[in-house]
Every structure is written in C-alpha cells, then in structure tokens.
Amino acid sequence: xxxxxxxxxxxxxxxxxxxxxxxxxxxxxxxxxxxxxxxxxxxxxxxxxxxxxxxxxxxxxxxxx
Numbered sequence: 529x530x531x532x533x534x535x536x537x538x539x540x541x542x543x544x545x546x547x548x549x550x551x552x553x554x555x556x557x558x559x560x561x562x563x564x565x566x567x568x569x570x571x572x573x574x575x576x577x578x579x580x581x582x583x584x585x586x587x588x589x590x591x592x593x
Contacts, residue, residue, distance in 0.1 A: 566578065
C-alpha cells in the first residue's frame with residue numbers, strides 16, 4: 529500500500545514539475561509552441577463562463593475583420 533501511494537505521489541510530482549517547466553519556457557519566450565491555458569482557467573471559473581469569455585474575446589479580436 530505504501531509503495532502504491534509513493535508511486536502516485538511521485539507521478540503527481542513529475543506532472544507538476546513538467547507543468548512548471550512548460551510555464552517557465554512559455555514565460556521566457558524560449559519555446560514557440562502553442563499552449564492551452566484552458567485547463568488552468570477551469571480551476572478559476574466554470575466551463576460555461578470560460579466558453580462565453582472565449583467567444584467574447586474572439587468577437588472582440590475579429591471585430592474589424
């Protein structure tokens with residue numbers, strides 16, 4: 529049981545480290561790959577509010593096109 533729990537903790541720590549490294553690369557501008565922030569946003573707002581905000585942003589962005 530302890531080994532399983534330890535394995536789960538190690539896996540989660542690796543995931544967190546990977547996310548932090550991706551964020552560091554994004555902030556530093558070294559990496560030029562698309563990044564989706566939807567997963568992090570879901571922690572802060574409901575999915576419905578997030579979808580509405582994304583649609584509003586799209587409309588605003590392409591308003592003059």
